[in-house]
Amino acid sequence: MPTNPRPDRVTVPAVPPPVEVAAVGETMVVLCPAPGEPLEHAEQVAVSVGGAESNVAGYLARLGHQAAWVSRVGDDPFGRAVVRHVAAAGVRVDQVSVDPGAPTGMYVKDPGPDGTAVHYYRAGSAASRMDPATLAAPGLAGARVLHLSGITPALSASCRALVEHAVTNRPLVGALISFDVNHRARLWPAEQAAPVLRDLADRCDLVFVGQDEAETLWGSATPMAVRELLPGPETVVVKDGAVGATVLCRDAEPIFVPAPRVTVVEPVGAGDAFAAGYLAGLLRGLDPVRRLRLGHLVAAQALTSSGDNAPVPPWAWFERLIAAPADAWSPLDLTGTRATT
Ligand SMILES: Nc1ncnc2c1ncn2[C@@H]1O[C@H](COP(=O)(O)OP(=O)(O)O)[C@@H](O)[C@H]1O
């Protein structure tokens, strides 16, 4: 039997590092006509990919974290494109299943004089057939964070059961449950969504919600009013767009951090980027002020580039700005920068 002449060079099979964040939700292919061109007259569309939870996973991966996207796609070219796109950001996609019985979801943008409307083609999609068993994936054990959003319970009864199961039975033992309310009025009206989203959010550990969204859903016009409505989570983060964000931790005074000034190129995906930044701060053990700052800085990357998933600068750029003196953040001025240094 031949002997190994270089025993010190024997290769050990690579074991992937454990997943830190599991983000569960639908990601779709996105069709978009040229800027300002109404869909009705479009002859060409650009094809891209969009999905709130995979956006969060993508930003986390670019910030150096082990993030997995958990979902279902159809056995079709769009499904393969979606998975390839999410994986290209460095996100683990080994927990994405392929459903031969349903198509990958799609949404189409329709630019008009009053902004861009969105048309969904996602009813009955592969992802809408996810169910509580989706969370039994063995590769997710040990994850520190399970990230969910209020889009998923609007997709179907089985998806709503998945989110109910996540917050009730906590199948990812030890994982903090993060929930971005993400009300999508085109999926369900506020009257229907409000009680469901409130109940689900209140059973999570960390909740992100827009001030405007909270007002539409629950009539809560201030961060304190949101907190009174959601006493359950350890932390509630209320975002107020260009103004800033407030973190309300249990038994602590609310903390507000202004958003930096930026030149907005495209707002889509800013909320997802913010959530990823905040979660990265949590995983790195930063205090609440620095978590908010990191949220704002990652959101600034999304705002200053087109598409859902902007590139992010090296960690040193964030490190410098999150440690800047408080008066630099009143607010921090990033206008004119696509800061990548
Ligand atoms: N005009 C803006 N200038 C600076 N930062 C912004 C602006 N709009 C949004 N942001 C950042 O993006 C985050 C998310 O904003 P939000 O309006 O809640 O986004 P979404 O509607 O995508 O969820 C804010 O907390 C802030 O950090």
Ligand SMILES: O=C(O)C(=O)C[C@H](O)[C@H](O)COP(=O)(O)O
């Ligand atoms: O509607 C859905 O289901 C989507 O996931 C579409 C979008 O890609 C993200 O939701 C962007 O979200 P924001 O960060 O709130 O701008």
